[in-house]
Amino acid sequence: MTSMFGHNIRSDLVILYIAEAFAVFLAVYGLTAWGIAQGAPVDHGKASLVAGALALCSGLVSGASGLYQPEVLSRSRRLASGALVAALLLLLAAWLSLQIFAPPPGGASIWSSVAGVVLGCVAGVAGTRLAFIVASRRGLLKRRLLIIRDPRAPLAAEREAGIEEARLSPFEIAITSSGSATLDDELHPARLRARHIWAVVAADPLAITSEMRRHCQAAGVRVLTEAEFHEARINRVACDTLPLDWLGTARGANEGPVEAGLRRGFDILVGLTLVLLALPVMLVAAAIIKIDSPGPIFYRQERSGLRGRVFTLYKFRSMIVNAEQGGMARWATKSDPRVTRFGRMMRLTRIDELPQILNVLRGDMAIVGPRPERPSFVEQLGLVIPHYNDRACVKPGITGWAQVNYPYGASVEDARMKLAYDLYYVRRRSLFLDLLILVATVRVVLFQEGAR
Incomplete structure (x- = not known):
């Protein structure tokens, strides 16, 4: 990597x-x-x-x-x-x-x-x-790994890496070891260089000793725990292994005033550009919504934002009026009968989300960030998913790392998986990553990935 x-x-x-x-x-x-x-x-x-x-x-x-x-x-x-x-x-x-x-x-x-x-x-x-x-x-581009297995779970590292069955994986296992005598021999700098080892991955963090790090540093080989390798390989964090104080080193939670100003300027610039480019589409969409089904053009809904602050989110209405009977929040499902004819097309192309640009310009949201959720969902998920409320340390976004890597979530397990991507974004947030997400968003919209 x-x-x-x-x-x-x-x-x-x-x-x-x-x-x-x-x-x-x-x-x-x-x-x-x-x-x-x-x-x-x-x-x-x-x-x-x-x-x-x-x-x-x-x-x-x-x-x-x-x-x-x-x-x-x-x-x-x-x-x-x-x-x-x-x-x-x-x-x-x-x-x-x-x-x-x-x-x-x-x-x-x-x-x-x-x-x-x-x-x-x-x-x-x-x-x-x-x-x-x-x-x-021909395997010329693969990174070779030395896996230090945990004797209590002999194949945990290999299963977690998922590299033995992934034909397109950039990694291959050069050797696995669990015995200390064999390990000392395998970690000799000359042997590491001869085997072209890229990284040593330890299933048990306690197995990483200072001597091991010295040997690997001398050979130019990095040492990773299983959780670190997992995060580097698939660009999401293992939420269950995060320490309670992990936000202390997260980039998103420790943003300086200069970066905050640059990010706000970025949001305003991109937001105004989107308004100018999408205005004809928005005007046509508004007219069709009015013709297609009775009800208002815009849909207003309370969402949870930065540090849990509730704000009003704006979207084009894609469902029938009174879609949520009794005011109870419900997950959207595939082929949801509440969605109107034109609403289905808007959801596939993400046109219904264009009014959220107003939320960006108002400062409620950013262009890039975790998806803003309903306060009732946030309360429910925060009770059952570790670190779920940590995602609120940054503004929610129209698009985000979870949105471009995982389909629409409609269950607690989906929310758990998307959180792994959201917390990766919080930990490694940068304008460079924001630009990558914007490019990937074009792919998601063009090929209608994960729409519901």
Whole structure:
């Protein structure tokens, strides 16, 4: 794993991103500089600008299309749909890049230039992906682990890591050990280097000694507890193992005034941009809601926010009036009969959540954060799930780490799983992670993941 601004990213995917960006830059630069894309004399400055813009956009587009999700690489239909969406987004990016940096001379058509640039992007991405698949199948990108087993639970570490059955896992077990005599031999720095060990994972934290750390440090090998490895591998925390005072070191709970100001400015900027872009969609949605079913256009509901403060959340109404008989809060279900015809479409595309931008501008919510829940649900879940109320140390968000990694929750167990992602976000919160979540949100909306 590679840590970037505190967030763990699979090292093989970082390599893929860098290789793709470099390949796209070279392909687009070659086409543009030699006049194939523009049909004009060579202009190396413009060629560099176009190639650089498209190299950056190619990674963002692939992320927004889900093409960096390991499971997508093994699903041909999902891979094809993601590639199609990526190609369309790249088409728009290529058109904008050429319009800004290298418009065709003499009023010539820009579409031939766009076609050449997109061809270069596709060639660069396809070639890099092919090399990545070959390298992955040969195990060249895997991280090798030495597992220190707990004799009381011999296979706990392997089961928790889930790597023996995960074909697309970036990890492989090089060796497992539980005997102290064997362990001393295996942890010798020279032996660790010879086996190309990336990390030592201990099922029992008490098994990690100062001598072990010295040996691993000398070999450039990291030492992880099972909980730390679990968190780094799947980007969620093991809530049951968190100490009571864990918020003392969490980034989200210890935000300084400068970062708070930058984050508030980020929320306002993104919120105003979304209002301008989504205003036509919101006006059409409001008109259809009024025609589709009797009742108000907007739905107001009390939600629990920062430090448990209750606020009024705004959404487009997607259910029939009086959907909750007796005022009792209910989980939404699949094919919920309370949802209107147009409401179902809004939920699939997340259009019903656009009015929450008003909550962001008012300061009740952030663009990125845990999902705001009903106060009654918060009270119920806080009694049965450890650390559930810790998520309230940051503002709730329109989108969030749990929302882009786990489908809509409709049970206590779903809430427990989503909390694992929310607390990971609280622990490692950064503007970089917020940007990754925004890119992933595009994927969730486009492919209607987890909608209900």
